[in-house]
Amino acid sequence: MPIERNPTVTSHMRFAIPLVIFILLVVLLGVGLTLDPREVPSPLIGKPAPAFSLPEVAAADRTLSLEQLKGQVFLLNVWASWCVSCRQEHPVLVDFAKRGIVPIYGLNYKDTRNDALAWLKRFGDPYRASVFDEDGKTGIDWGVYGVPETFLVDKHGVIRYKQTGPVTHEDLENKILPLIRELQGAA
Amino acid sequence: MKRLILCLCGMLAISAAEAMEIRQFDDPAKEERYETLIKDLRCLVCQNQSLAESDAELAKDLRTEVYNIIQSGKSSEEAVRFLTERYGDFVLYRPPFKRITLLLWLGPFLLLAGGAVFLWKQARRRAAAAQQDATLSAEERRRLQQLKDRFQG
Numbered sequence: 149m150p151i152e153r154n155p156t157v158t159s160h161m162r163f164a165i166p167l168v169i170f171i172l173l174v175v176l177l178g179v180g181l182t183l184d185p186r187e188v189p190s191p192l193i194g195k196p197a198p199a200f201s202l203p204e205v206a207a208a209d210r211t212l213s214l215e216q217l218k219g220q221v222f223l224l225n226v227w228a229s230w231c232v233s234c235r236q237e238h239p240v241l242v243d244f245a246k247r248g249i250v251p252i253y254g255l256n257y258k259d260t261r262n263d264a265l266a267w268l269k270r271f272g273d274p275y276r277a278s279v280f281d282e283d284g285k286t287g288i289d290w291g292v293y294g295v296p297e298t299f300l301v302d303k304h305g306v307i308r309y310k311q312t313g314p315v316t317h318e319d320l321e322n323k324i325l326p327l328i329r330e331l332q333g334a335a
Numbered sequence: 336m337k338r339l340i341l342c343l344c345g346m347l348a349i350s351a352a353e354a355m356e357i358r359q360f361d362d363p364a365k366e367e368r369y370e371t372l373i374k375d376l377r378c379l380v381c382q383n384q385s386l387a388e389s390d391a392e393l394a395k396d397l398r399t400e401v402y403n404i405i406q407s408g409k410s411s412e413e414a415v416r417f418l419t420e421r422y423g424d425f426v427l428y429r430p431p432f433k434r435i436t437l438l439l440w441l442g443p444f445l446l447l448a449g450g451a452v453f454l455w456k457q458a459r460r461r462a463a464a465a466q467q468d469a470t471l472s473a474e475e476r477r478r479l480q481q482l483k484d485r486f487q488g
Binding site: 185186188189190191192258283284288289290291293294 | 379380382392393396397400419420421422423424425
């Protein structure tokens with residue numbers, strides 16, 4: 149079998165192979181750079197929200213359970229007075245609550261009641277109610293790992309969306325609000 | 336310099352020891368399972384540390400959960416399920432073998448096979464080329480004979 153070799157083509161090929169590999173690597177690493185490793189997809193999306201029954205922050209003798217919240221679309225925001233990013237997020241929630249589109253409930257995560265109440269007094273209270281998760285067990289059930297976190301729950305008590313980290317105006321307008329409208333329209 | 340390194344190593348050892356609280360087990364086998372488990376589970380706050388290494392508050396809480404599950408006599412799988420139901424497969428340092436992890440598990444073997452095929456082809460091409468060089472054309476043979484005649488003659 150005679151091997152016909154065009155020397156110019158082969159030398160070009162030799163030059164091209166490492167280049168192609170290099171470009172593929174650059175593309176791969178480039179895509180990797182745009183991903184946020186802190187964003188861990190929650191396995192709870194599309195699943196029934198984990199049940200809880202906890203005392204409210206405002207009144208220790210009043211308990212609020214997930215059952216009481218069912219039948220409406222609502223946001224559950226996990227917050228704490230010690231959480232720095234919550235402070236950044238808070239005005240967005242206060243504004244959003246004023247628009248009255250959807251109730252926001254708070255899950256006060258591993259906080260003290262006094263600190264939590266003082267915080268709400270100082271920065272405003274966007275929550276219809278906040279429940280007091282002192283030992284963080286409900287937080288763990290909801291897969292909380294980085295406060296603030298925000299969950300969108302539908303009328304049937306199924307988690308439809310989760311955001312880890314502070315919610316911005318853009319997130320609300322572009323992602324959360326359209327989803328809320330869709331879920332509110334659904335049976 | 337040696338002293339400095341020794342000192343730094345000492346600090347590392349201390350910080351590693353501090354991440355762990357003392358746990359009481361009623362059975363040494365449970366303790367062993369607990370220790371193995373928390374080394375294989377990832378802390379979600381400081382993602383390059385295992386639950387065993389991490390000082391994060393959440394890691395401490397999750398260690399407590401794992402401890403309670405193991406101490407109550409349940410299996411290691413149940414502890415793992417508790418965490419993956421809430422945090423996903425991400426908590427596992429050894430991801431399970433499923434459809435979306437297919438490339439992750441088989442990728443290295445595919446690369447190895449690809450490399451082997453490439454090498455084999457390369458070797459064959461070289462062998463073929465060498466063989467071709469070894470057989471002279473009629474013209475070459477004539478010239479060789481000429482040269483031989485000239486030097487011998």
